[in-house]
Amino acid sequence: MLKVEDVHVYYGAIHAIKGISLEVPQGQIVTLIGANGAGKTSALNTICGLIKPKSGRIFFEGKDITGVPTQEIVKLGLTQVPEGRRIFANMPIYENLELGAFLNKNKKEVAQDMEKVYTRFPRLRERKNQLAGSLSGGEQQMLAMGRALMSKPRLLLLDEPSMGLSPILVKEIFSIIKELNEQGTTILLVEQNAKMSLSIAHKGYVVETGRIVLAGDAKELLESPEVKKAYLGG
Amino acid sequence: MEVFLQQLINGISLGSIYALIALGYTMVYGIVQLINFAHGDVYMVGAYLGFFATAILGWSFLPALLMSMVVCAILGMVIEKLAYTPLRNAPRIAALITAIGVSLFLEYGMMLLVSPQVRTFPQVLTEVQYKFFGVVITNRQVIILVVTVALMLLLQYIVHKTMIGKAMRAVSHDKQAAQLMGINVNNTISATFAIGSALAAAAGVLVGIYYNAINPLMGIMPGLKAFVAAVLGGIGIIPGAMTGGFLLGIVEAMVSGYGKSLYRDPVAFVILIIILIVKPTGLFGKNVREKV
Numbered sequence: 072m073l074k075v076e077d078v079h080v081y082y083g084a085i086h087a088i089k090g091i092s093l094e095v096p097q098g099q100i101v102t103l104i105g106a107n108g109a110g111k112t113s114a115l116n117t118i119c120g121l122i123k124p125k126s127g128r129i130f131f132e133g134k135d136i137t138g139v140p141t142q143e144i145v146k147l148g149l150t151q152v153p154e155g156r157r158i159f160a161n162m163p164i165y166e167n168l169e170l171g172a173f174l175n176k177n178k179k180e181v182a183q184d185m186e187k188v189y190t191r192f193p194r195l196r197e198r199k200n201q202l203a204g205s206l207s208g209g210e211q212q213m214l215a216m217g218r219a220l221m222s223k224p225r226l227l228l229l230d231e232p233s234m235g236l237s238p239i240l241v242k243e244i245f246s247i248i249k250e251l252n253e254q255g256t257t258i259l260l261v262e263q264n265a266k267m268s269l270s271i272a273h274k275g276y277v278v279e280t281g282r283i284v285l286a287g288d289a290k291e292l293l294e295s296p297e298v299k300k301a302y303l304g305g
Numbered sequence: 306m307e308v309f310l311q312q313l314i315n316g317i318s319l320g321s322i323y324a325l326i327a328l329g330y331t332m333v334y335g336i337v338q339l340i341n342f343a344h345g346d347v348y349m350v351g352a353y354l355g356f357f358a359t360a361i362l363g364w365s366f367l368p369a370l371l372m373s374m375v376v377c378a379i380l381g382m383v384i385e386k387l388a389y390t391p392l393r394n395a396p397r398i399a400a401l402i403t404a405i406g407v408s409l410f411l412e413y414g415m416m417l418l419v420s421p422q423v424r425t426f427p428q429v430l431t432e433v434q435y436k437f438f439g440v441v442i443t444n445r446q447v448i449i450l451v452v453t454v455a456l457m458l459l460l461q462y463i464v465h466k467t468m469i470g471k472a473m474r475a476v477s478h479d480k481q482a483a484q485l486m487g488i489n490v491n492n493t494i495s496a497t498f499a500i501g502s503a504l505a506a507a508a509g510v511l512v513g514i515y516y517n518a519i520n521p522l523m524g525i526m527p528g529l530k531a532f533v534a535a536v537l538g539g540i541g542i543i544p545g546a547m548t549g550g551f552l553l554g555i556v557e558a559m560v561s562g563y564g565k566s567l568y569r570d571p572v573a574f575v576i577l578i579i580i581l582i583v584k585p586t587g588l589f590g591k592n593v594r595e596k597v
Contacts, residue, residue, distance in 0.1 A: 121481060145487035157482035159475050170475050174487040222487060
């Protein structure tokens with residue numbers, strides 16, 4: 072569904088991504104794990120068109136999307152939930168959701184989709200008129216995910232959804248991710264929490280300093296000595 | 306008491322003009338963090354367009370107002386595309402200096418085009434005076450207020466109820482997140498310049514019919530005053546610009562009314578200095594903390 076071929080990204084003189092290739096098959100959860108600064112977020116932002124790669128190609132459902140503006144990529148059905156949620160804090164929750172459906176001109180459909188999001192995240196319904204900035208961290212993550220779902224993505228990119236959340240909330244968020252996948256959304260999940268993400272993923276890639284150093288079946292990665300040593304505390 | 310009421314009414318008329326110009330400053334600042342110093346000159350161009358429509362084409366007030374607003378909206382978008390878009394990721398000082406350059410270009414370009422002489426607006430509306438308890442209100446003052454309030458209501462509707470308004474608020478809050486929603490950031494910024502410039506044009510036409518005289522450098526002082534008004538209300542905050550504009554107009558009228566007209570301009574800038582020292586976020590500004 073998504074194919075990234077030998078992508079290189081530079082920030083000025085800094086070579087942030089040194090040739091990443093990866094593939095996300097339809098219907099799967101694929102996870103990208105690695106430490107801070109490994110280039111995971113840069114990789115996601117490049118896929119979304121927020122950063123232009125120096126070289127390499129990105130294909131979404133067979134279509135070359137390298138260098139295509141972000142809004143066109145969102146239109147194709149690829150949406151990102153950014154790191155740190157990036158919700159519109161000074162707007163009420165329902166407006167955040169409306170903005171998620173910005174490209175959908177069909178008001179009726181938007182209302183139905185919003186209903187679905189409220190059903191999935193009942194806490195958002197209770198607070199729909201409150202400013203998004205007043206939500207707790209976990210609720211903000213739910214809002215960010217709900218907002219992304221409003222664009223009806225076929226491929227959802229999630230950047231560190233567990234960041235800053237308590238273990239119980241992390242569990243809840245991950246079970247929602249799994250549920251979304253079971254209902255047909257393909258997922259590319261970027262995480263530092265290697266154990267959690269590998270446990271729900273089908274496939275995994277390990278990123279280190281801008282390169283993919285390990286790739287394979289998620290279960291195997293979970294058992295692999297390198298991953299255990301580097302990310303799972305022995 | 307009569308002087309007070311009279312100056313209050315005069316101040317509201319003047320404040321309407323400041324408020325309309327201040328809105329453009331504040332909206333543009335809110336979305337691209339740029340103080341668009343050419344904004345006062347867009348107001349001047351608006352006044353000239355109004356003059357052209359009424360004096361030369363013989364149009365009446367409303368068509369002239371609308372034409373001026375539409376043409377200035379386009380002018381605002383062109384300025385943004387040619388002068389500011391290439392500097393979007395440049396240091397802010399570069400864009401600021403460019404804004405001053407655009408301002409000078411409009412002032413002296415206009416002088417070249419229409420000569421520096423003062424033009425007199427035709428009597429588009431015959432003046433009617435109403436007297437209440439010794440206070441004089443003219444029909445022009447009523448029209449200024451009505452047009453201003455109508456435009457402000459329209460603006461509030463656009464910003465809060467339409468998708469383009471929501472996009473504008475999203476872009477001003479977080480450009481990258483807005484892009485991820487599928488919002489075209491460039492178009493949204495263009496729309497903001499268009500709306501701000503149209504409001505300035507409206508102020509220009511209103512000033513034309515109120516004070517009758519216009520000239521190519523007329524935008525400098527009101528532009529600076531409107532900037533003060535925007536900072537007074539809280540730069541980037543739309544209701545702040547409205548309030549700041551009216552407040553500043555009223556203060557100035559009071560200063561003039563009580564025999565100190567020479568201090569009109571200094572008072573405005575003293576207000577700016579005080580605000581920057583005491584509450585730099587302005588009357589409506591608050592420090593919003595975000596949870597991470």
